[in-house]
Amino acid sequence: MQLEERGVPSVAVHTHVFARLARATAHAYGMPKARQAFVPQPVVDRSPADLRGYIEGADPISKRPFMQEVLEGLTRPLDEDDLKGVTFERSTPRLVAPDTEDNLQRLFIENRWTDNLPVILPTEERVAAMLKGTSHPPDKVVGRLRPANYREFWEFTVEKVAVNAVMAGAKPEYFPVILALAASGITARSSSTTSIANIAVVNGPIRNEIGMDSGIGALGLHNHANATIGRAYSLLSQNLQGGSVPGESYMGSLGNWYNYSSVFPEAEERSPWQPFHVTRGRKPTDSTVSVFFGGWYTHAGFGPRATWQEKFKHCIAAAEHNMPPLFVFDPIAARGFKEKGFDTQQKLAAWISENCRLPAREYWDNQWVQTLLKPLGVAGVEPYATRLKARPDEPISVFAPEDINIVVAGGETQGAWKMFAGSYRNATVSVDAWR
Amino acid sequence: MADKLTVHDPRGYPPKVTGKRLANRPQSLDGKTLYLVDCLFDNSDAFIDQLRRWFAEHLPAVNTKLIKPRESWVDDPDMRKKIEQDGHAAVLAVGL
Numbered sequence A: 001m002q003l004e005e006r007g008v009p010s011v012a013v014h015t016h017v018f019a020r021l022a023r024a025t026a027h028a029y030g031m032p033k034a035r036q037a038f039v040p041q042p043v044v045d046r047s048p049a050d051l052r053g054y055i056e057g058a059d060p061i062s063k064r065p066f067m068q069e070v071l072e073g074l075t076r077p078l079d080e081d082d083l084k085g086v087t088f089e090r091s092t093p094r095l096v097a098p099d100t101e102d103n104l105q106r107l108f109i110e111n112r113w114t115d116n117l118p119v120i121l122p123t124e125e126r127v128a129a130m131l132k133g134t135s136h137p138p139d140k141v142v143g144r145l146r147p148a149n150y151r152e153f154w155e156f157t158v159e160k161v162a163v164n165a166v167m168a169g170a171k172p173e174y175f176p177v178i179l180a181l182a183a184s185g186i187t188a189r190s191s192s193t194t195s196i197a198n199i200a201v202v203n204g205p206i207r208n209e210i211g212m213d214s215g216i217g218a219l220g221l222h223n224h225a226n227a228t229i230g231r232a233y234s235l236l237s238q239n240l241q242g243g244s245v246p247g248e249s250y251m252g253s254l255g256n257w258y259n260y261s262s263v264f265p266e267a268e269e270r271s272p273w274q275p276f277h278v279t280r281g282r283k284p285t286d287s288t289v290s291v292f293f294g295g296w297y298t299h300a301g302f303g304p305r306a307t308w309q310e311k312f313k314h315c316i317a318a319a320e321h322n323m324p325p326l327f328v329f330d331p332i333a334a335r336g337f338k339e340k341g342f343d344t345q346q347k348l349a350a351w352i353s354e355n356c357r358l359p360a361r362e363y364w365d366n367q368w369v370q371t372l373l374k375p376l377g378v379a380g381v382e383p384y385a386t387r388l389k390a391r392p393d394e395p396i397s398v399f400a401p402e403d404i405n406i407v408v409a410g411g412e413t414q415g416a417w418k419m420f421a422g423s424y425r426n427a428t429v430s431v432d433a434w435r
Numbered sequence B: 001m002a003d004k005l006t007v008h009d010p011r012g013y014p015p016k017v018t019g020k021r022l023a024n025r026p027q028s029l030d031g032k033t034l035y036l037v038d039c040l041f042d043n044s045d046a047f048i049d050q051l052r053r054w055f056a057e058h059l060p061a062v063n064t065k066l067i068k069p070r071e072s073w074v075d076d077p078d079m080r081k082k083i084e085q086d087g088h089a090a091v092l093a094v095g096l
Helices: A016-028 A049-054 A066-075 A080-084 A101-110 A124-131 A158-166 A173-183 A224-240 A308-318 A331-339 A344-357 A360-365 A365-380 A384-389 B044-058 B077-086
Strands: A011-017 A036-039 A140-146 A154-157 A197-203 A262-265 A289-300 A326-331 A357-359 A396-397 A405-410 A416-430 B034-040 B063-067 B089-093
Touching: A011 A016, A011 A066, A016 A224, A036 A066, A049 A066, A066 B089, A124 A173, A124 A331, A124 A384, A140 A158, A140 A173, A154 A158, A158 A173, A158 A224, A197 A224, A197 A344, A197 A416, A224 A262, A224 A416, A262 A365, A289 A308, A289 B089, A308 A344, A308 A357, A326 A331, A331 A416, A331 B063, A344 A405, A357 A360, A360 A365, A360 A384, A360 A396, A365 A384, B034 B044, B034 B077, B044 B063, B044 B089
Parallel strands: A011 A036, A011 B089, A197 A262, A326 A405, B034 B063, B034 B089
Antiparallel strands: A140 A154, A197 A289, A289 A416, A326 A416, A357 A396
C-alpha cells in the first residue's frame, strides 16, 4: 500500500485464508479499496505446476479468473471511492453501558474481550483499587501494541492496563509487573500463523514482595501471582492492541496453550548462576521482567545424565532453527551442570552453541530459516552469510551463544529441565519504574 | 431484578485512520515495466517465477522485472524507491 500511496499501481496477492485479514488491514490503513487478488492456500511446498495452476485458475474469493483480477487491478480506472480512501476515527468508550453481571459476562465473551474463561468484571471500584498499585496517574500513556508488524499500533493508558489486570484476577500489588509487561511493546498475542506465545521471567526483589513462587510448579497454575500476572499480560495484549480474533487479527494455525498464562519468577536464591537480569546488565536489586518470544516447541530433560551431551544435541536438532531456546533448569539440574564445570550459564550456552550442530542442508531447509534468515545471509549479514557458504553436509552451529537463554526455577523435586522456544528480544523491562 | 453494574471497557485506543487514494492506473500495461515483488515467503520465489513466465507467454509486451526486499516483513525503502523510479506497476506476492 505504500507503493500505491507513492503513485505505483499495485496488486497484492494473498492466499485465500487471509482474505478477511488482508481487507481489515487495508481498511485500517485508510485504503479499503486497495486491490488484492487471492490464490488457494498453501503456496509452501507446491510444485511449479501447481503454482501455475493457481495462476491460470480462479481467484477463490472472487471466483473470477485470477489473472483477470490481477490485470484489472492494475489497469481498471479509479472510481470516486478509490480516489478518496476512507478517513475515520474509532472511539473506545471508558465505560460499558450498565447491565447485570450475567449480561456483562456474556457481552465480554461475545465481544471477544476474554480468554473464554470467566473474568472479574472491571467495575469502577475494582479498577480504582488496582490503580493504587502504582504511583502513575490513570491517564498516563503506557505504550503501544499491535498484533503484527503490518497492523496499526493501538495506544493505551495506565487505567486501561488496570482494567485488564482486574479482569485477570490480579491483585493491586502485582500491578507494577503487569505495567512493565504492557510497556515492553511486545504483544503476547501475536497474530502469527505459527502460533506464537510469550514467556516472561520476573527477577529481583519484587518476586518475593508480591508472593510469586519460583518453587514447586513455578511454570504451572499453582501460584496466584504467577498465574494472574501471566493471564493479565495475555488479556491486555489482546484488548489493548485491537483484538485477537481468528481470521482477522489472529492467524495461528494450531493455536498455543501458552497464550493463557506464561510468567514465572527465577529462583535466584537457589541458583548456582547469576540471575538472568544481571546477565543483561541490571543490578541484583533491580526488579525486572524479561520477555521471550516463542512458545513453539518444548523439550524436556533430566540430569545431567551420562549422555547429556547427546541429549542437548538432539534437542537443538529438533528445535525450530530460527527460534532460539529458553532453557529453564531446576536448581538440582543447574547445580549438576555447574559440577560438570559450567560455573556460569554463559559457558553452558557456549558449549551448546559450539557442539550442537546440524548439516547445513537441514538448517537451510527449515521453512522459517528459509523465509526469515536466508535473505539476511544473501545480504551478507553474519552469522547467516557464513552459514550460507557451508557445504550441504557441513555441520553448522545453529544458535549463537548470546541467543541461548538460561534461567533457573523449580521446586527441587526432580533434576528436571525444559527447553522452550524463547527468543529474547532485548526486552528486560524495569518493574521499579512502574511502582 | 438483578442489580446493574457499571464496568470499564477493556480496549485500547485505535489511531485515527486517514484516507489514502489509489494511484492512477495506466490504460494498458503494454510497453510498461511491471515489477514482480517476491515477498520472500517460502516458495514465493517459485510463484513469482511462474507469474513471470505467464506474462512472457501471454503478454510479452509487458516488461517484467523481478525484485525482492532485503528482509521478510520489514519495509525496504531502497526497494520501494527503485520501483517508484522505474516501474509503472507492481504485483506483490505472496503477501501472507
